[in-house]
Amino acid sequence: MNFKKRLAGVVILYNPDIEEVKKNIGSYSAELEKLWVIDNSEEGLIDPAIFSNSFLNVTFIQDGVNRGIGPRINYALEECRRNGFDWLLTMDQDSSFTFDNFSKYIETVRAININDSKIAQLGVEFSNEVRTPNEHVVLQEELAIITSGTFINIKCLNEVGLMNEDLFIDEVDSDFSYRIALAGWKTLVCKGIYLLHSLGTLKEGRSVKTGAKSLRTLHPPVRLYYMTRNHLLMKKKYKKHFPEVFKKRDIHLLHVYKNNLLYNLQKFKSLQMIIKGYFDFKRNKLGRLS
Numbered sequence: 001m002n003f004k005k006r007l008a009g010v011v012i013l014y015n016p017d018i019e020e021v022k023k024n025i026g027s028y029s030a031e032l033e034k035l036w037v038i039d040n041s042e043e044g045l046i047d048p049a050i051f052s053n054s055f056l057n058v059t060f061i062q063d064g065v066n067r068g069i070g071p072r073i074n075y076a077l078e079e080c081r082r083n084g085f086d087w088l089l090t091m092d093q094d095s096s097f098t099f100d101n102f103s104k105y106i107e108t109v110r111a112i113n114i115n116d117s118k119i120a121q122l123g124v125e126f127s128n129e130v131r132t133p134n135e136h137v138v139l140q141e142e143l144a145i146i147t148s149g150t151f152i153n154i155k156c157l158n159e160v161g162l163m164n165e166d167l168f169i170d171e172v173d174s175d176f177s178y179r180i181a182l183a184g185w186k187t188l189v190c191k192g193i194y195l196l197h198s199l200g201t202l203k204e205g206r207s208v209k210t211g212a213k214s215l216r217t218l219h220p221p222v223r224l225y226y227m228t229r230n231h232l233l234m235k236k237k238y239k240k241h242f243p244e245v246f247k248k249r250d251i252h253l254l255h256v257y258k259n260n261l262l263y264n265l266q267k268f269k270s271l272q273m274i275i276k277g278y279f280d281f282k283r284n285k286l287g288r289l290s
Contacts, residue, residue, distance in 0.1 A: 231253055
């Protein structure tokens with residue numbers, strides 16, 4: 001087992017609950033040599049001392065601009081490359097590791113010989129509830145994984161490139177994963193290691209067809225804009241390479257639309273943003289929604 005690998009991390013904030021973020025950061029920061037905490041909030045009102053007084057290895061960055069996900073992760077990736085780090089952990093502000101999950105994850109990362117393998121990314125499983133890691137972890141190859149809880153191998157950047165900054169949010173991780181696969185590198189998921197993470201807001205809704213109640217995942221209207229525009233961009237770029245994947249992804253997006261147009265309190269605004277996302281895709285309008 002190689003204990004000389006240098007591990008860094010980055011977590012991107014947006015109008016955060018400071019105490020919750022500090023607790024989440026505390027679940028993984030001690031195992032990292034360096035952690036960049038980057039604030040994407042427009043206000044830029046967080047006192048840097050909040051983090052420097054709590055975490056010795058944290059560098060806090062804020063400039064009062066929401067630059068999106070890509071530029072912030074790329075900053076950390078370039079810093080890793082310049083300073084000789086081997087892996088970068090990317091985290092969402094509301095994600096955390098519980099019990100021994102992160103220790104198990106670190107053990108798995110350090111056991112990989114990055115000089116002999118072409119593993120570009122390592123990810124974990126997600127859970128809405130606290131779970132302990134399995135004794136035996138199985139590495140399973142996947143095409144794409146989400147940003148939170150992912151370790152990126154810095155060595156892959158020379159072939160794969162950096163994150164796509166034009167997407168702003170949504171599909172940044174998918175685009176990177178697809179390029180990894182096309183470059184002949186691998187993305188692996190550590191089955192049996194869990195990240196406490198929730199996708200979207202859950203709300204109970206009654207099925208129109210059966211009348212049965214169940215939890216539905218809802219998103220703010222602005223997210224539906226990016227989900228629509230960027231999904232169509234990904235489909236245009238990668239469908240020829242991964243046709244079966246995009247058949248499933250089309251169906252998934254239709255379910256997202258159905259849940260949000262039926263159960264979201266901002267139904268009209270949601271529809272507006274979906275339509276705008278489509279027409280901005282047709283106009284090839286990228287970057288932040290204006």
